Amino acid sequence: MGLLKYIARRLLFLAFLVIGVSMVVFFISHSVPSDPVLANLSQRNIDNQEMVDAFKTKWGLDKPLPTQYFIYVGNLVKGDLGTSIRTQRPVMDDLKKYFPATIELAIFSIIIAIFFGMLFGIISAIKRNSATDQIIRGISVVGVSVPSFWLGLMFLLLFYVKLGIAPGPGRISPYMMPPVAVTNFYVIDALWAGHWSLAWDAMQHLFLPGLVLGSFTMGLITRTTRSSLLEVMSMDFIRTARAKGLTEKMIIMRHALGNALIPVVTVIGIGFGNLLGGMVLVETIFAWPGIGQYAYKAAGNLDFPAIIGVSILISINYVAINLFVDILYGILDPRVRYK
Amino acid sequence: MLLRIMKNNFLFSIGIIVCILWIVIAIVAPLITPYSYLGQDLASRFQAPSSAHWFGTDSIGRDVFSRVLIGSRISLIAGLATITLASFIGMIYGGIAGYIGGLTDEIMMRVSEMVMAFPGIILAMTIAAALGPSLYNTLLAMVIIWWPNYARVMRSMVIANKENEYVEAAKSLGASHFRIFFHEIMPNSLGPVLVLATLDFGNAILLFSGLSFLGLGSPPPTPEWGAMVADGVLNFNYWWIGAFPGLAILTMAVGTNFIGDSLRDFLDPRLRKEL
DSSP states (O other), rough: HHHHHHHHHHHHHHHHHHHHHHHHHHHHHHHOOHHHHHHHOOHHHHTOHHHHHHHHHHHTTTTTTHHHHHHHHHHHTTTOOOOOTTTOSBBBHHHHHHHHHHHEEEEEEHHHHHHHHHHHHEEEEEEETTTHHHHHHHHHHHHSSSHHHHHHHHHHIIIIIIIIOOOSSSSSOTTTTOOOOOSOOOOHHHTTTTOOOHHHHHHHHHHHHHHHHHHHHHHHHHHHHHHHHHHHHHSSHHHHHHHTTOOOHHHHIIIIIHHHHHHHHHHHHHHHHHHHHHHHHHHHHHOOOOOHHHHHEEEEHTTTHHHHHHHHHHHHHHHHHHHHHHHHHHHOOTTOOOO | OHHHHHHHHHHHHHHHHHHHHHHHHHHHHHHHHHSSSSOGGGTTTTOOOOOTTTTTOOOOOHHHHHHHHHHHHHHHHHHHHHHHHHHHHHHHHHHHHHOOOOHHHHHHHHHHHHHHHOHHHHHHHHHHHHHOOOOHHHHHHHHHHHHHHHHHHHHHHHHTTTTTHHHHHHHTOOOOOHIIIIIIIIIHHHHHHHHHHHHHHHHHHHHHHHHHHHHHEEETTTTOOOHHHHHHHHTTTTTTHHHHHHHHHHHHHHHHHHHHHHHHHSGGGGGGGGG
């Protein structure tokens, strides 16, 4: 029963969050001295009073602020996020178009991060205080310290321009046609259509941005795996296992690892949330047509409906992922009680 | 004490050395730059690194090395200002929430959670774009998204500390809430927040350079590292324009994170003997 109640509470928070997030952006964006009319009409049109009035009426900019907000929330409940000022299309359609690209990249990079992070973390803990340990710790700190936009640039310069072993920016090579949209995950769609070379091409394009995006999370996972494994290894039941005469490999694989992974799961949740935020920079460098670039352009153009739409989408994902992690946490560790 | 720790911990020593180096560079930068960081020389634009221009020159012939050195001042100040302001606001906010408790606490904490769930970089972009790109607006945006972490830590410390006997004693002596809060509870709750702030320094520099990369820092020709990397993206064929400023960000962040990482281990009693 505790779990259901807990989930219900989190979902309630989610509703609260959506309202809050929309309100924050809404009022910030409307209380600043910057003028969306100026941002969206060209300099020539700004002198044309008719154009300005038409624009204001169209977006409700002539009504008082609270009224504007209630109009917005009313539509939001109906699933209507309004129309993007910049693209002139419904924000919902834009999000549907750009979000899968982002998720595809995020999933790919989290897989890379988890694999290498846990591998490095385990090795580091086993070889504690050795040169290997120091090197891995060094790598993990570099991983969380490297500016992603710079790493992306360097990777492109090295692997694409200089060595020519990696594809350039974008989701697929320019001469390829995108697959028929089913899930909008290019790799899956291409496989679905049986188009092997396209799927391979899309996979290759995922690699560099995935690595760049995952570097932070990888560093985080390495660090957590290491310290968590070290902590578990100092516990009594490990001493018992040693006393039974088990090999070190058996002790780590059978007894220590499972217990050590519990905190790692939490970090993976945090890391995934970070990925969605870090998208803005990585997508800009790799010309990845995802939600990050969309958000960047929206912010630059003071396209409020789009900004709120993206913010709500990412916040919901963040909360949902953390909820999922919390539940997983309880399954992995029966001592956890939901309050 | 510092030297003793440094002797036993390789990464920590590197962190200390790198950080001291950057601070010294930031202080003496104007004295040691070989060229003016603004000096244009169109005749020698796009020059690869050489003995005359260690890090090469950019699209209008400015010396990248000089600009990287001067840029260290902006990054350090930006990191320091963000962390200081955000931790100050967070401490006051979290402290008040924890001290008053009850419904006030509940509402204040939900608000801070909301800011945390908000995609920080998007909020910062929105604020900076709306207020107009400038150093102050970017720092303001960073502070707005950064304080909740500190508020949460501070709150939990205050909640733990306000049950202590010395608080009871102060109360029975008739001390005002103001006095109890600022003289009894706050000084005893600061520790963890200050540690968190130290650990966060590298992250603040990274976020700042990211926003600056997106064009949200000071307008050109200010030598901000992030903006210089963006310049490197525009001049894709000349790798040195973006490579060196990025390397500067990396070393500064790595330095602070090496210190932070060792500090974390040191403060975690289960891992203490390592340091």
